[in-house]
Amino acid sequence: MTEAGGRAGGVAAGPAVNPSLRHRLPLYPCQFLCAMAIVSLGPLLDPMMRDLGVPLARGGLISAGLFLGNVTGIVVLNTAMARVPAKWALTGGTALQGAGLILAAAVARGLWSLLAIYLLVGFSGALLNATCWMWISAHVKENRAAAALQMILFFALAMISVPLVIGLALDAGATWRWVLLVEGGLAWLAALSLAAAPLLDISGRRNVRLSQFREVVRFDPGLLLGMMGAGFFYVGAEMTLNVWLPKFQIDVFGAGDAWASFSVTLFWVGLIAGRLIVMALTRRFSPSRLLLICACTMAVFTVAVALAPSQAASLVLAVGAGLGASASYGIIGSYAGRFPEWQSAVASSLFILSGGVGSIAFPYIMGPLADSAGFRTALAMIAVPAVVYALFSLLIRACSGEARAS
Secondary structure, three states, rough: OOOOOOOOOEOOOOOOOOOOOOHHOHHHHHHHHHHHHHHHHHHHHHHHHHOOOHHHOOOOHHHHHHHHHHHHHHHHHHHHHOOOHHHHHHHHHHHHHHHHHHHHHHHOOHHHHHHHHHHHHHHHHHHHHHHHHHHHHHHHHHHHHHHHHHHOOOOOOOHHHHHHHHHHHHHHHOHHHHHHHHHHHHHHHHHHHHHHHHOOOOOEEOOOHHHHHHHHHHHHHHHHHHHHHHHHHHHHHHHHHHHHHHHHHHHOOOOOOHHHHHHHHHHHHHHHHHHHHHHHOOOOOHHHHHHHHHHHHHHHHHHHHOOOOOOOHHHHHHHHHHHHOHHHHHHHHHHHHHHHHHHHHHHHHHHHHHHHHHHHHHHHHHHHHHHOOHHHHHHHHHHHHHHHHHHHHHHHHHHHHHHHOO
């Protein structure tokens, strides 16, 4: 899942509050931990598969467990946890993540036990990410973009640094189990700190009802379909690259763990740099046109990474794939604001859930594809969901009225 994965939920508008840094501080380690669990899977996938005897065709099941847990967590948080205080959702989420990572390191002896444990890790990540974004939405009324950017920076810090650190640790002789033990210990330290930290609660939260989903669909079915379709295919393609790039580097180019993990770091460097570039381009292009540009860029560079003649070229081209993935999530999610009042939160929930389903499906499909057709062909085929995402961006453009405005 990506960093804005929890802006959904029934959160009523609260009074104008500008919490101090002291009150916002607990959110930052939660963002780092959520990103850490997601981005660690790519560098650790190959050693996990070798140690547990998991064939290539089934490797995607490990990531499917993580993202299925994440989707489940988003659903539960939005439909059944409105009365749980934000502080205890975050404290419980970090403690659960720590327990899951330590369990995976200590007791996983095969694919199915690891998959089951990663369901817990994914569930905890959803609690952390979603609660953080709900808290920002409820309490920060002035300079909300700056507060959101501060959180995103901690998410991005993990996405860039954690793969590099894991790769160096693996090259130095650490096992994947030791890496997860360290990560679990960090999560438990964060849980102890959160239990003692001050954190304002989120007032006015309500559980989302099924009837509310139906009302949103009736309001603008075309725009909602465009958002959900684009989210499904875009997030699926992005998470496939995030999970499988290191394994691709190892199997195709014989890369060591450090260089293989560095491919994910470079992908996220491109993604974050792309967001800064797109911020400047918003004055010249409509959001839907930027989506189309991003989708086409992602498709072209994904194929280029897959067909690169050398490891060095593949690593450089991974930055371009990140550039293509850069602004998509935020721009697609912003169209939820075109739905009135509470419907915007429900539309955002549906978009996030569709992206979560894509993050389950496409990384899983990658394993059997690589096993039957070869890694280069399988990775190049990830351009297909990027192209379909481009088509859904055209639907968004038509339904939002931006095509007529231009």
